[in-house]
Amino acid sequence: MTVEAxxxxxxxxxxxxxxxxxxxxxxxxxxxxxxxxxxxxVEGASLLGAPGVAAMIRHHALLYADLADPIxxxxxGGGGGALAAYWTYAEGGPPDAAxxxxxxRLMSDSQxxxxxxxxxxxxxxRHRRLLDVGGGEGTFLRAVAARAPGxxxxxxxxxxxxxxxxxxxxxxxxxxxxxxxxxxQDALPTGADVVSLIRVLHDHDDGPAxxxxxxxxxxxxxxxxxxxxxxxxxxxxxxxxxxxYFGMYLLAMGSGRPRPAREIIAMCREAGFFSxxxxxxxxxxxxxVIVARN
Ligand SMILES: C[S@@+](CC[C@H](N)C(=O)[O-])C[C@H]1O[C@@H](n2cnc3c(N)ncnc32)[C@H](O)[C@@H]1O
Numbered sequence: 001m002t003v004e005a006x007x008x009x010x011x012x013x014x015x016x017x018x019x020x021x022x023x024x025x026x027x028x029x030x031x032x033x034x035x036x037x038x039x040x041x042v043e044g045a046s047l048l049g050a051p052g053v054a055a056m057i058r059h060h061a062l063l064y065a066d067l068a069d070p071i072x073x074x075x076x077g078g079g080g081g082a083l084a085a086y087w088t089y090a091e092g093g094p095p096d097a098a099x100x101x102x103x104x105r106l107m108s109d110s111q112x113x114x115x116x117x118x119x120x121x122x123x124x125x126r127h128r129r130l131l132d133v134g135g136g137e138g139t140f141l142r143a144v145a146a147r148a149p150g151x152x153x154x155x156x157x158x159x160x161x162x163x164x165x166x167x168x169x170x171x172x173x174x175x176x177x178x179x180x181x182x183x184x185q186d187a188l189p190t191g192a193d194v195v196s197l198i199r200v201l202h203d204h205d206d207g208p209a210x211x212x213x214x215x216x217x218x219x220x221x222x223x224x225x226x227x228x229x230x231x232x233x234x235x236x237x238x239x240x241x242x243x244x245y246f247g248m249y250l251l252a253m254g255s256g257r258p259r260p261a262r263e264i265i266a267m268c269r270e271a272g273f274f275s276x277x278x279x280x281x282x283x284x285x286x287x288x289v290i291v292a293r294n
Contacts, residue, residue: 001037001038001039002036002037002038003017003018003021003036003038006020006021006038021038024041024044025041027041027043028041028042028043028044029041029043029044029047030044050113051109052109052110052111052112052113053110053113055105055106055109055110056106056110059086059106061082062081062082062083062086063082063083063248063249063252065081065082066081066082066083066252067248067252070248073248073251073252074251078250078251078252078253078254078255079091079251079252079253079254079255080254081252082252083249083252083253083254084252084253084254086102086103087103087203087253087254087255088103089158089203090203090253090254090255090256091254091255094158094159094160094182095158095160095161096160097160097163099160100158100160100161100163100164101164104136104137104161104164105137107136107137107139107199108136108137108139111136111139111140111198112139112143113286114140114198114199114229114286114287115139115140115143115144115198116143116286117229117281117282117283117286117287117289118140118196118198118227118229118281118287118289119143119144119147120281120282121279121280121281121282121289122227122279122289122291124144124147124148124151124227125147125148125150125151127148127151127193127194127225128151128152128193129151129152129153129154129191129192129193129194130144130151130152130153130154130192130194130195130196131154131155131156131188131189131191131192131194131195131196131219132144132153132154132155132156132195132196132198133156133157133183133188133195133196133197133200133212133215133216134156134157134183134197134198134199134200134203135155135156135157135165135196135198136157136161136164136165137161137164137165137168138153138155138164138165138168138169138176138178140196140198141153141155141165141169141176142174145174152175152177152192153169153174153175153176153177154176154177154178154179154189154191154192155176155177155178155179156178156179156180156181156183156188156189157178157180158180158181158182159180159181160180161180162178162179162180162181163178163180165178166178177189183211183212183215184208184211184212187215187218187219188215188216188218188219189219190219190221192219192220192224193220193221193223193224194220194224194225194226194227195216195219195220195225195226195227196226196227196228196229197212197216197226197227197228197229197230198227198228198229198230198287199229199230199231199287200212200230201213201228201230201256201259201264202230202231202232202246202250202256202257202258202259203250203253203255203256204255204256205255205256205257209256209259209267210267210270210271213226213267213268213270213271213273214271214272216271217271217272217273217294220294221294222294223293223294224293224294225291225292225293225294226268226273226276226291226292226293226294227289227290227291228264228268228289228291228292229281229287229288229289230258230287230288231246231258231284231285231286231287231288232258232259232260232261232264232284232288233246233247233257233258233259233260234260234261235260235261235284235285235288236284237284237285238283238284238285238288240285241285242258242284242285243258246258261278261288261290264276264290265277265278265290265292268290268292272294273292273293273294274292274293274294275292275293276290276291276292276293277290277291277292278290278291279291
């Protein structure tokens with residue numbers, strides 16, 4: 001693009017656009033190609049190719065607002081700010097339709113990269129029926145359908161969110177058994193031989209997280225499988241995401257914490273699972289995986 005084209009796109013005068021471009025070059029988001037033209041840099045091209053990352057960055061306005069005074073946030077024990085208001089279920093109770101739409105879209109936009117890590121690590125086609133607990137509007141299950149169309153799909157989430165999944169799958173003509181409910185009050189539907197918890201456990205404090213694991217254990221038959229996929233703490237090479245980012249993010253949200261894999265494994269055993277082990281993923285910075293057996 002020429003500087004004039006950048007100016008028009010972001011409605012800046014020439015000095016403003018040049019200042020922005022030079023900053024972007026320093027961050028490898030852009031690079032000058034000569035003759036007053038500018039192209040994407042290596043990081044800019046990566047961002048363009050991963051729309052989920054861009055969606056996450058956009059919603060970081062909320063995180064930055066909460067982090068304006070990180071010590072105050074730590075002193076009050078988290079929550080009470082912009083992120084807590086966004087993730088209604090963390091502090092305020094179940095979302096209405098508009099609240100469910102806001103966070104479910106973000107989750108859906110950023111789900112592809114998570115599903116790729118989880119489904120590359122664990123062959124889901126070996127299972128008959130999958131129940132995705134906290135499954136959002138069903139984007140993980142759509143990735144499952146693409147890889148293993150023979151696996152039957154069930155989803156459980158708060159009513160306003162499950163309704164979104166039901167409408168979406170209905171419009172696309174994809175079979176889905178979607179159940180609306182609260183995992184802390186309602187029994188999970190049975191009949192699945194595998195239950196997944198994708199980016200769910202880290203949202204909850206230890207007591208409720210253990211309750212979710214117990215609910216999954218009760219919903220599975222003997223020999224059933226629990227598949228946990230989320231960014232975890234103390235993962236070598238991924239500490240910046242697991243410990244720094246999610247450590248502060250979940251504090252600001254007002255609920256949950258990133259856990260090291262060994263703690264999640266111990267919680268699975270405590271919840272009644274016969275065994276639990278980690279399965280390596282290519283990019284723990286996106287998600288690590290633990291598989292437990294009933
Ligand atoms: C961080 S999102 C992850 C969504 C999806 N698994 C994904 O990875 O894109 C957590 C999900 O858990 C759901 N959830 C939170 N509290 C819940 C509860 N008490 N019962 C059922 N679902 C709940 C939320 O509505 C949300 O869809």
